[in-house]
Amino acid sequence: MSDSTVYKNVLKQLDNAAEVLNLDKQVKELLQEPMRTLTVSIPVKKDDGSIHVYKGFRCQHNDVLGPTKGGIRFHPQVCEDEVKALAAWMTFKCSLVGIPYGGAKGGVLVNPKELSRNELERLSRGFIQAISPIIGPDKDIPAPDVYTDAQVMSWFMDEFSKIKGVNTPGLVTGKPVVLGGSFGRHSATARGVMYTVREAAKAIDLNLNGATVAVQGYGNAGSFSAKFLSELGCKIVAANDSKGGVYCEDGIDAVKLAKHKKETSSVTDFDNCQELTNEELLTLDVDILVPAALENQITKDNADKIRARMIAEAANGPTTPEADEILFKKNIMIIPDILANAGGVTVSYFEWVQNLANYYWSKEEVDKKLEQIMVEAFEKVYNTHQELNVNMRVSAFIVAINRLTEAMEARGWVYHEDKC
Numbered sequence: 001m002s003d004s005t006v007y008k009n010v011l012k013q014l015d016n017a018a019e020v021l022n023l024d025k026q027v028k029e030l031l032q033e034p035m036r037t038l039t040v041s042i043p044v045k046k047d048d049g050s051i052h053v054y055k056g057f058r059c060q061h062n063d064v065l066g067p068t069k070g071g072i073r074f075h076p077q078v079c080e081d082e083v084k085a086l087a088a089w090m091t092f093k094c095s096l097v098g099i100p101y102g103g104a105k106g107g108v109l110v111n112p113k114e115l116s117r118n119e120l121e122r123l124s125r126g127f128i129q130a131i132s133p134i135i136g137p138d139k140d141i142p143a144p145d146v147y148t149d150a151q152v153m154s155w156f157m158d159e160f161s162k163i164k165g166v167n168t169p170g171l172v173t174g175k176p177v178v179l180g181g182s183f184g185r186h187s188a189t190a191r192g193v194m195y196t197v198r199e200a201a202k203a204i205d206l207n208l209n210g211a212t213v214a215v216q217g218y219g220n221a222g223s224f225s226a227k228f229l230s231e232l233g234c235k236i237v238a239a240n241d242s243k244g245g246v247y248c249e250d251g252i253d254a255v256k257l258a259k260h261k262k263e264t265s266s267v268t269d270f271d272n273c274q275e276l277t278n279e280e281l282l283t284l285d286v287d288i289l290v291p292a293a294l295e296n297q298i299t300k301d302n303a304d305k306i307r308a309r310m311i312a313e314a315a316n317g318p319t320t321p322e323a324d325e326i327l328f329k330k331n332i333m334i335i336p337d338i339l340a341n342a343g344g345v346t347v348s349y350f351e352w353v354q355n356l357a358n359y360y361w362s363k364e365e366v367d368k369k370l371e372q373i374m375v376e377a378f379e380k381v382y383n384t385h386q387e388l389n390v391n392m393r394v395s396a397f398i399v400a401i402n403r404l405t406e407a408m409e410a411r412g413w414v415y416h417e418d419k420c
């Protein structure tokens with residue numbers, strides 16, 4: 001769950017990679033703190049006529065590689081520390097997969113489940129008004145995250161276009177296709193998870209046909225991961241969400257479960273399933289665990305009880321640095337978040353390119369390009385992990401930091417006497 005330690009986790013992950021790399025002090029300093037964080041107050045008229053003021057943030061971590069990019073989360077536990085951490089992970093993620101973006105993230109402290117649709121629209125429009133001075137297609141490009149979706153992106157885009165007086169589809173990604181969204185964006189994060197699981201399974205000699213899977217968090221990233229992993233032959237045996245979890249030894253139909261969640265707003269009470277707690281789900285004896293909810297789920301307190309052979313981090317920051325060490329010793333293959341879930345930002349990049357060019361691609365083209373990027377990124381991370389005998393997270397950070405360092409040197413943000 002989000003708490004004030006999330007940014008410390010990022011710093012520790014950076015430290016771990018910096019130590020192996022003997023990283024230049026100036027580069028490290030530039031990566032340790034975000035460029036800027038804007039805090040905003042958003043007055044929203046409720047349906048009963050009263051005004052409620054919501055607090056929100058937009059953090060831009062580093063833009064050495066290009067305009068910053070990152071989702072916006074509507075969640076009651078959003079805080080500045082969490083937004084900073086999520087923005088930093090975006091910097092490393094975009095660098096790792098080789099797309100020309102820096103990292104950003106935003107969030108509003110709100111429980112959107114308590115708002116009517118009209119209130120949610122006013123909040124979405126109010127948030128974009130508040131952060132409009134620092135965003136734009138060439139500056140910083142928002143996207144969906146926890147409890148925001150294509151509808152919220154449509155309001156963001158519409159509001160920004162009205163403020164600027166120019167139709168600006170490239171302001172956000174994750175829009176519906178009718179407003180310039182990309183085919184394949186909705187499920188891109190999970191498709192990327194599936195490609196990396198497929199490659200990791202080859203690396204550790206895990207047969208995916210019949211491999212068992214538990215999914216924590218059955219939202220966008222989690223439910224589509226379950227669907228795509230089923231298509232590879234895996235057996236989904238457990239899934240949960242904020243209201244509870246379900247288990248079925250014989251396997252769960254991922255698509256039917258998603259439909260059930262849509263209809264009832266939870267995975268609970270699904271046909272032929274037993275209930276299970278969050279802790280039980282995380283420690284199930286399965287081949288693959290897919291955390292797809294929030295940060296700090298696998299910690300030093302439960303890491304030694306994890307029995308999965310592979311963890312594919314669809315969520316950002318689900319594993320703490322202490323837990324990483326324990327899992328590495330247990331020889332569990334972790335596909336770290338900045339690699340596993342990078343399919344989302346990659347197809348967001350494709351969406352933005354299509355918006356700027358005003359020329360649109362087929363779904364087949366999007367999926368093919370995504371697969372190529374994800375497979376290449378996996379290979380780089382896996383080879384570095386093998387060559388340096390470091391865990392997969394350190395290795396992913398090393399690949400990302402090398403590209404960031406090169407860009408900082410080229411721009412003259414860091415100075416090396418020997419290179420003059």
Ligand code: NAD
Binds near residue numbers: 147189216219345
């Ligand atoms: P979402 O809102 O679609 O789904 C989140 C799900 O998590 C919901 O089903 C919710 O009920 C569940 N959940 C919340 N608290 C939980 C808890 N304590 N235990 C179990 N389940 C819980 O959000 P999403 O977009 O799928 O994002 C999920 C994670 O994936 C986040 O970490 C997000 O940053 C990451 N991510 C998302 C994308 C994307 O494109 N959507 C891209 C990269 C990373």
